[in-house]
Each structure stands twice: as structure tokens, then as C-alpha cells.
Amino acid sequence: MSAPPESQIRRATVADAPSLATLRYEFRAATGPAIETSEAFLPRFLEWARTRLDDEGAWRVWVLDHDGTIVGNVWLQLVEKLPNPNVDRELHGYVTNFFVRTEHRNSGAGSRLLHAVLEECERSNVDTVFLWPTERSRAFYERQGFVPPTDMLAREV
Secondary structure, X not given: OOOOOOEEEXXXXXXXXXXXXXXXXXXXXXXXXXXXXXXXXXXXXHHHHHOOXXXXXXXXXXXXXXXXXXXXXXXXEEEEOOOOOOOOOOXXXXXXXXXXXXXXXXXXXXXXXXXXXXXXXXXXXXXXXXXXXXXXXXXXXXXXXXXXXXXXXXXXX
């Protein structure tokens, strides 16, 4: 009798770039009509991702690895602030591309992925973590302590 499949949260590596490219296409193509084919998008994303998946870069990625297959991911970009002469922290954390394949949702995996990101933000002395939720994900983020900002203005271009 074989052991049941196991899921683990781990930091992504450059070797994960092909799986991350596929997940990105699945995630974004499902939100509206794709203007780029997967055949065109995947190599473009791979080139972009391979230069950003080092341990010291601004981009950090965690994956949900289910028995050797990546079935979810969340990206964090550490955004530098200007140096401060006071106690203000000098980094923001931008959370994006949070996606778990449907069959692995409602298992606690999303909470575990976000927890890994928030731990990294704490270690990195991040000031504020921000993201753009969908209507469907808003309640999840609120349960994790996210609130609408009261001291920020934004303008879409």
C-alpha cells in the first residue's frame, strides 16, 4: 500500500520556473480573454522568472508542492522605500499571483502559503503588506488580518 500524497509549502527555485509559468497562464487566462497564446506567453514568462528567482532578489515565491507537482503559488515583491532617518521600516511587501488549483482549495493550503509570505515579511522587517484582492478572495484576506487602507491614495492609469 502506498502512502497518501503529501503537500508541502516550500520556497520556489529557478528549477520551478516552468511550473510557475504554467500556473501564471492558468490563473490569468481564466480571468478574461487571453490576448497571448500559451505558446507565446510561457517562454516570455520563463525568461522573466529565471532572472528573478534567486534567493536575494526582490521577488520571492512559495509553492504548494503536492506529491512532486506544483499546484499553487504566491509571489511576494519586496518594494524598497526611501531611506528614513527615523524608525520607519524601509520595505513594503506586495503580494500577487496567489493561485491554487481548484482541486487543492479549501484544504488550508492557501492559509499556509500566505503564512509563509507573512513570515518572510516579518523577517525582512516589512512595513506594510499590500495586494489587490478579487471579490472572491476578499473575505479570505480579511480573515488573515488585511484591512482596506485609510492612509493611501491610488490612481489607475
